[in-house]
Amino acid sequence: MDISAIINLQNRDGGWPYRKGGGSWTEPTVFALLAQSVEKGDAQSIDRGFMWLRSVHRQDGGWPPRAQVAQSTWVTAIVGLLPRDALGRWHHSSAIDWLMGQTGQETSFAYRLRSELIGNGPSGQEPRRGWPFFPGAAAWVSPTAFGILALEKARRYQMGGAIQQRIQVGREFLMDRICKDGGWNYGRSNVLGVDAPSYPETTGQALLALNEMQPTHLEKALNTAQEQAQACQSSEGLSWLQLGLQAHGIVVTGPRRALPCRQVVDSALAILARAAIDGRNLFLE
């Protein structure tokens, strides 16, 4: 699916569906807009897309996954990846404020106290604070990676130690979740004493979010990501790996067989990955 096919899938309300014929969702709308900013986009389509996003912005500062869902979620972080001036300053800054207030439920005082009382308490060590997909749930690798990337962009507009500190804590969460094989799983690196395998998409996202880390700290991860790229079975996974590796100066092409793009998000990601390989990594601008 090229950029014109993506534009053609835009719904009448201005948002994009995940797949042809569906209703508008926040995630594909953001990715369709991002893709249009690295390829020749359609000005009217872009305006309508931003208008849709502003129309579903919630009063608490966050974004719902789609208009009908009465809850702000992780998609707020990907909205935060959009250019502030195009989205609107107030919309952008309230998204960042919402993100700053989110953390995995496992780090809440109530949960930690309960864990201590039933004997499952951790070592008294300060918990690693990532981001959840949905408020009230635990933190996971993907939303944490997007949270970091959104705050890195916001850091340019909102000076202050709080954002930088939250980025740092998020990075510590990701470093804490590296799997034994060097990449990242969706969640923990070990479940019930068994090592969890890493996945291409989460490994790519984590490497992208760790773009400011020294390569020496990520040597194994970078090697694993390159191996994953050669064996990757989905365009989405390959694109994230390409974006993550490019953030560390490594370009990979992926397996010989072409991987099909099947919906708006993986098609937009493929465009963003190609742009990164050509030297423009939009996530890091």
Place this chain on the structure above:
Amino acid sequence: MTNGITRREALAASAACLGLTRCSLVAGHQPLPRVSIVRASYSQGLYDTVRRLLVEHRVDVRGRRVVLKPNLVEFDPGTTINTHPMMVHAALEGFRALGAAEVRIAEGPGHRRVTLDLADAAGYFETIPQFENLFTDLNVDDVSQVLLRDPFSRLNSVYFPNTALAADLLVSLPKMKTHHWVGATLSMKNFFGLVPGGVYGWPKNVLHWAGIDECIADFHAAFPRHFAIVDGVVGMEGNGPIQGNPKPVGVLVAGKDMMAVDATCCRIMKINPGAIRYLRLAAGPTRLDEENIRQVAEQIKDVQTPFELISQFQSIRL
């Protein structure tokens, strides 16, 4: 309600909001649930076997809309993680032959994002003609909010995909597997895949915090028009549902009562169904008893084979 929804979908979704909540069947006031255990193989006669099962259970789907819900988890076609594609195709053909107006295949995997990539790698495109046209990715389908009346879990409402809500019959097609959080994953646990990742994330961790067993019981009640065929030709034992080992059993287990089907599967796996918390929650104290389920075709003792259990679940051994 979303744009692009048909009147039929709207009606079904509204019905779900109003009344598709906990079933209150009381054992003793209903005929005993029938559960079939039939020997099966992927290489011989699977299509006939599935068709016979549907006929024997008098599944009336004439003019109805049927949604098949397989268990699609991982890319690797060489493992036993996913429901075998031939099993899904056999069910598709079987329901079509019985006169269903429409048969769709739908799934919302728990952690992989692009479900069609997963289905492709798992052999679904190769096995099922026109698969892409028949398939709905439940993670990104249009959704409606469904209120749960008197739920077991901490959830008061759940967003469910309209494709599932509009089904006249939802057919659970899981793999017979052990599960490292709940002991066994069978037809009821398979309904976790109805919950849209597009709303709740990948994985749908909200459900874990609301109580996995409780959510399984709630979702079972929220979709009362169901049928189950469990793919036990080759199951998974040990550290399921992803990292376990293949376990050949050579059976399909089917019936209209998913609690009874799952209890029967547990007995085949030499797991005490009364020790599976979600079954106990949904079924109550006596309904899972062997004498309260009418087994047909093979007897449990003739196909029973102990599934390896991880240390945390040794206590559920039958």
